[in-house]
């Protein structure tokens with residue numbers, strides 16, 4: 001399985017697409033239209049929001065898993081758009097247990113974040129306003145509508161009435177009759193794609209077929225283990241991927257964490273290595289750091305090993321994919337945060353403070369590693385031809401540093417947005433030793 005190791009937008013889409021080439025099933029395990037996964041195909045850019053990357057590959061089934069909250073109208077449009085472009089080469093399968101995210105959830109999401117912003121601008125989460133929090137809240141309250149319910153008029157009506165009755169503070173909701181009709185219609189159109197997906201995956205594994213679990217969002221946005229309340233409402237961790245797919249832990253043979261060579265974040269919340277001046281602007285410009293879902297400018301900063309160590313332990317990562325190393329090409333030095341110092345003088349290496357405001361007070365301590373050359377066409381060509389042996393030595397050292405400091409080997413390196421701009425490194429014989437970790441004592 002593959003999970004994001006920072007705050008999202010690590011280049012997961014590109015890495016999933018690369019790995020999907022060898023898979024039979026690729027399963028999106030959580031989130032919904034808040035995700036934006038960009039894949040640069042020879043035919044042009046594709047940004048997937050709800051569909052799994054598997055749908056872009058012939059012979060692969062892209063599953064929208066049971067852990068997702070799906071906006072059915074947007075999902076239908078996403079499928080149609082790929083068909084129009086002739087890019088829907090794989091198959092689409094939708095879990096009957098996934099929940100439907102409705103216009104009422106989108107309205108509620110906006111209402112909630114506006115409410116927070118009015119009380120104090122710094123407490124606004126800056127959600128994607130796609131309705132994620134309210135949809136998961138209704139799921140937990142057992143008033144949610146599952147995808148299979150769209151085809152069951154009595155259940156659909158009962159749940160809609162319950163939902164509307166509990167949201168009387170929202171004044172601009174679409175009329176309930178119209179909503180019920182539109183949902184039943186879209187449910188009918190999607191019905192041929194809807195399945196009980198868990199048995200399909202269990203049978204595939206029993207036949208020895210390869211199943212990839214595709215996480216959206218990332219470790220630091222996890223509802224429980226991220227920077228609460230500045231998080232999403234699902235569990236984008238390896239544990240969450242199991243609940244979100246219905247596969248047991250015993251079936252997992254590797255857990256790949258995807259991280260950028262630097263750090264970005266969209267929306268509010270603590271970000272210890274954020275650079276608000278020139279350096280941040282440089283990363284945003286060269287990295288093209290704009291949200292793939294909302295178009296918002298991403299906040300940018302240097303690589304944070306505290307976050308990677310935390311994500312490694314939380315997820316049980318077996319290897320890393322480090323993306324966007326080309327963006328740092330041409331810099332003399334690359335700052336890398338090795339630990340935080342807290343106001344009381346204690347240090348933090350891999351256990352994050354539980355409260356976002358405490359994390360806000362963390363001061364990053366940097367090591368400065370040597371930079372590597374710019375990624376000109378000549379170097380890209382050599383990397384394509386010769387593979388890992390053509391990596392600049394200083395970049396190799398940067399990757400080794402990540403492995404040594406986190407105890408997790410680097411298996412893949414991304415050096416451009418293109419489908420063929422990912423390298424697999426030779427397998428590491430032994431796991432690098434873990435460095436001593438001092439627990440946070442605040």
Ligand code: GDP
Nearest residue numbers: 009010011012013037038292324414415416417
């Ligand atoms: P995701 O949400 O993790 O799938 O990431 P996004 O698609 O939201 O954002 C990642 C951005 O970086 C996209 O524009 C990708 O095309 C781009 N990208 C991915 N990997 C690389 C890489 O190795 N180098 C460069 N320069 N861009 C990359």
Ligand code: IMO
Nearest residue numbers: 008009034035036127128216217231232266267
């Ligand atoms: P991918 O899969 C980056 C962030 C939002 C906001 C917080 C809560 O493309 O990496 P939500 O709408 O989920 O309630 O917003 O989480 N967020 C993401 N940031 N990439 C994502 O997905 C994100 N999905 C949610 O910006 O701060």
Ligand code: MG
Nearest residue numbers: 009036037292
């Ligand atoms: Mg994204």
